[in-house]
Amino acid sequence: MSVIQPFAEVEHQRAVFPDGLLLDCGVHLAPVNVAYRTYGTLNAARSNAVLVCHALTMDQYLAETHPLTGKPGGWELLVGPGLPLDTDRFFVVCANVLGGCMGSTGPRDLREDGTPWATEFPSITIRDMVRAQKLLVEHLGIARLLAVVGGSMGGMQVLEWAATFPEAVFAAAPIACASHHSAQNIAFHEVGRAAIHSDPDYRAGQYAAHGVIPAQGLGVARMVAHITYLSEEALTRKFGRRLRGANAVTFLEDVFEVESYLRHQGSSFVRRFDANSYLTITRAMDYFDLAAEYGGELRNAFAGKDTRFFVCSFSSDWLFPTSESRRLVQAMNAAAARVSFVEIKSDKGHDAFLLDEPEFHQALGGFVAGAARALGV
């Protein structure tokens, strides 16, 4: 039995939608709860709202101390007074994704019969996540978002927002993402899922009823994912081949610093993230294939729509390489969409979109400010 205990439960701010949603898989999920945080003030014209879509293991706590971990918010470098997503000017909204574990409806929630969904939680898609966010945006009285912004899985949501609800998206910034999940990315996810399924504490998904968590499996899943978020350069710079407390090879476990770091990443992650949520959300990413939703032609996802785009990639990101962003830009160009593109030189890998990258922050801030000017905000 695992000795690692999850953090205590906290109440998350949320909106409840009793009528729920019809999901892509055909299931009508009701009610649907959407947990969210807002930063800044919605103006009288309701025209200054910026929706941030979070990545796989992030959540809605963008710019404040996280209530579970006590750590800084996930995008504190970007969201706040005077920052690129300036909360003195903009009303920034972020919702926990459908299927998540920070207050939005997900596998940890109870069904009508009082038992948790666990593995019975319906399969969801990136579009389903966006539909749930649309409910929230309407609930907040916002007909059109000034901008929708997000990196990685957040970028997939941005693309889906622009394709599905173009009239509600004035500007869209998909960052460090792609129009579909690649075979390699699916394969890495599958390793993580296999590790979770292999953990006897997973108990066929009913771990909560047994008072355990599949900490080992989820930890291994986090370890492998974490490697894909870093560049070789970033790993080498952080750790190189430095040995822990030894000048020579001592032939012990955990002899390399990088191993110790990864093990720590794995073990802290399992305390804040639900394994069934991880399975549900990684599947949603793997299913994502925007072109397939538009007859196999990616440009059709953007055709005849007025949203302006800012596509951004990072040079050392090998999980969502620049070539994938270029493919997006080509499809947008083919659809005569308004698009600007920048590849940020960075050796930090995929994680760069979460880190101190001034050029990226300046470019994103400039794009959103330009959209605000165009709308007279």
Added chain:
Amino acid sequence: MSVIQPFAEVEHQRAVFPDGLLLDCGVHLAPVNVAYRTYGTLNAARSNAVLVCHALTMDQYLAETHPLTGKPGGWELLVGPGLPLDTDRFFVVCANVLGGCMGSTGPRDLREDGTPWATEFPSITIRDMVRAQKLLVEHLGIARLLAVVGGSMGGMQVLEWAATFPEAVFAAAPIACASHHSAQNIAFHEVGRAAIHSDPDYRAGQYAAHGVIPAQGLGVARMVAHITYLSEEALTRKFGRRLRGANAVTFLEDVFEVESYLRHQGSSFVRRFDANSYLTITRAMDYFDLAAEYGGELRNAFAGKDTRFFVCSFSSDWLFPTSESRRLVQAMNAAAARVSFVEIKSDKGHDAFLLDEPEFHQALGGFVAGAARALGV
């Protein structure tokens, strides 16, 4: 308890060295068994021997049906009559590495007290593997090898052979390798080891005594390693995003072909490979840092020695990228060593050194034939 059973045991051809070896970790390991296979005939001058060093999960069965799996040998495309390592001309030798599980001394073997080494097996290095092979080569009456050849971990052994026993190596071909294991490669290995350690059937390494194998953990380790052996292009070409028996997303487990393939790779691997061997050998790779053995200067490993080198990389290999091979070549040049280098254009990733790559086969065959001409073989 695992329901997967390993293959039946078979007798492997081997040489026994009662005096054993002094290992880099300081342990005197004795006796040392070296299991091996040979192809072709040693000439009267004993000058036509080519030693092949195998990779992490390969073994000595290069050019014949594998006695456990019934599958073709690991380098049947390269070793045989009329092939680049022409067994009509050369005497090709391949030994199971020290620490392995195909007959050479390793964690599965019994100690003096009749219990298996398991986790008590001493830590070994790539140089220790080479020392064991040197015992075998001397046992076969070979003072100097015409060539030492190998890819991946086999390439590390080739480098160590040339550095440690230069007088015994006329020509050396390190393929798809590097002078050290990178932080990223160590990290991927660590994921595999964490998966094995997490499997309750691992039983703190004493799984054999309990009649089980840590199949789930070893399977996950194999899955993640297998991804690193393939390029994104190879994964996409093999599987793309094709769905198994479905035209649309059906929201089932194993819905993508790539997942099914990886799960198969994992489950077949555990039947032929010992988990403690996997831990021992991956550690040996991670420890490998040839420059560190020569005062931090890689060129010193090659200085003042007469071995001729053929360094070869594959353009889509991201585990041992061409930049690592170039670093080797630069160090060899700095040491005034005789070296030729080729990067083979291939989209097959690291695994290319095991696959049908005619340009690679031609180049390697040409190098070995040239060495034979120079020696008058």
